[in-house]
Structures are given as C-alpha cells and as structure tokens.
Amino acid sequence: MSIAENVGYYLDKIKSGNSFGESVTLVAATKTRTAQEINEAIAAGITDIGENKVQEFREKYDLVHGGRRHFIGHLQTNKVKYLIGKTCLIHSLDRDELAEELAVRSQRAGVVTNVLIEVNIGCELSKSGYSLNEAYAAYERVRGMQGLKVCGFMAMLPLSDDSVLLARLADEMRALYDRARAHDGDIRHLSMGMSGDWELCLAHGANMIRLGTAIFGSRESLSKGSDLRRDS
Ligand SMILES: *Cc1c(COP(=O)(O)O)cnc(C)c1O
Numbered sequence: 001m002s003i004a005e006n007v008g009y010y011l012d013k014i015k016s017g018n019s020f021g022e023s024v025t026l027v028a029a030t031k032t033r034t035a036q037e038i039n040e041a042i043a044a045g046i047t048d049i050g051e052n053k054v055q056e057f058r059e060k061y062d063l064v065h066g067g068r069r070h071f072i073g074h075l076q077t078n079k080v081k082y083l084i085g086k087t088c089l090i091h092s093l094d095r096d097e098l099a100e101e102l103a104v105r106s107q108r109a110g111v112v113t114n115v116l117i118e119v120n121i122g123c124e125l126s127k128s129g130y131s132l133n134e135a136y137a138a139y140e141r142v143r144g145m146q147g148l149k150v151c152g153f154m155a156m157l158p159l160s161d162d163s164v165l166l167a168r169l170a171d172e173m174r175a176l177y178d179r180a181r182a183h184d185g186d187i188r189h190l191s192m193g194m195s196g197d198w199e200l201c202l203a204h205g206a207n208m209i210r211l212g213t214a215i216f217g218s219r220e221s222l223s224k225g226s227d228l229r230r231d232s
Pocket of ligand 1: 073
C-alpha cells in the first residue's frame with residue numbers, strides 16, 4: 001500500500017474516536033523518512049508530524065510543507081534551543097533538568113512551550129520517563145513553571161504479547177491523565193499507541209497515537225532486502 005493509502009486507512013480507523021468518545025489525533029512518526037515521504041503523508045491528510053531526533057527535526061523543518069510539528073524523542077538539554085518556538089507539542093518531558101531548560105529558554109524567547117509528561121509505564125531500563133509513582137508530582141512541579149504548559153501525558157507500552165498486562169498499564173496511564181484533567185483544563189492529550197498497539201491504546205483511553213511503520217512501511221526493509229539478496 002502507498003503512503004497515501006495507509007494514511008486514508010488509519011484516518012478512517014480513528015474517525016469514530018476512542019472508547020471514551022473523544023476525538024483522536026494521529027501523529028505521523030517520521031524518523032528516517034524523507035521530506036518527500038512526509039509531504040506525501042501530509043497531502044493525504046496527515047495534520048500532525050513527530051520527529052524523534054533534533055538533527056532530523058532541523059534538517060527537514062523547511063522542506064516539509066505544513067503539518068503541526070511535534071517532538072517525540074529523547075531530548076538532550078543542550079539541544080533544547082533548536083526547538084524553542086518551533087513545536088506545537090513536546091511529548092518527551094522526562095526529567096526535571098529538561099523542564100528547567102525548556103522553561104528558561106521559552107521565557108527568554110517570550111513563548112510558551114506545550115509539553116507532555118513522559119511516563120516509563122513499563123519500568124523499562126531502555127526507556128526514559130518518570131515512574132508512574134513520580135509522575136503526578138512531576139506534573140505539578142512542571143505545571144508551576146513559567147514558559148511551559150503541561151497538556152497531558154505520554155507513554156510507550158512495553159513490547160509484549162500479554163494483552164492483559166498492556167491493558168492494565170494503559171488503564172494506569174488513563175487514571176493518571178484523568179486525575180490531572182479533573183481540575184486542569186489544559187490537560188487534553190494522552191499520547192499512547194504506536195503501530196503495534198494503537199488499537200489497545202485507543203480502547204483504554206489514549207486520544208493521541210503516534211504511527212510510523214503503519215504509515216510509511218518498515219524502517220528495516222532496505223537492509224533486510226539486501227541481506228536476502230546476499231543469501232540467494
Ligand atoms: C518511532 C516512534 C513511534 C512510532 O513507532 P512505530 O512502531 O513505527 O509506529 C512512536 N513514538 C515514538 C516516540 C517513536 O520514536
């Protein structure tokens with residue numbers, strides 16, 4: 001299927017909203033994709049795109065036409081300056097030091113940066129983010145910082161076939177989100193769900209999903225293809 005066909009397919013899948021009756025935002029995860037591929041997705045109806053490396057974000061910034069720009073990857077403090085004023089939402093606020101740098105730079109530039117608190121919901125060493133136990137206090141600290149607006153939470157579920165476990169983790173994220181949302185009108189995004197688990201996430205209360213391979217195809221297809229050719 002072409003990029004345009006995939007975009008049409010997934011936009012159609014999410015148009016009825018999540019299981020909580022909320023509308024769902026599809027963010028195309030564009031790492032390793034060319035500006036041309038991203039523009040194809042935008043022409044087909046993608047409204048939001050997310051990069052996960054600052055270098056790629058910068059390289060493609062002017063080559064991509066349209067699309068609200070999200071940042072979804074791990075962000076080094078010394079690269080914050082390249083994103084200030086250029087993102088609609090940073091999903092990966094995973095530590096206080098990063099919050100402080102984002103706040104200082106945003107204030108200096110006279111802008112407010114929208115952020116999500118990233119939660120390491122599966123307690124995985126390979127992933128960053130606050131633990132579920134720390135997340136609410138982190139939200140309250142960041143919420144008090146000038147120059148930042150907390151709009152919700154982000155999580156990546158672990159890779160697992162155990163759908164009972166995944167459902168429980170997703171429910172825990174939704175409970176965290178609801179706790180903050182109960183008294184804070186700025187809270188409106190629960191960013192959770194990738195190509196392998198987006199359906200489960202929508203069924204358990206995510207209202208923003210980030211799809212890469214589902215839209216653009218496998219990132220490994222080229223190297224796998226050449227391996228096959230070598231073998232034969
Ligand atoms: C790459 C990426 C995605 C999308 O992953 P796919 O499995 O390709 O859909 C989502 N979120 C983040 C943070 C990513 O880096």
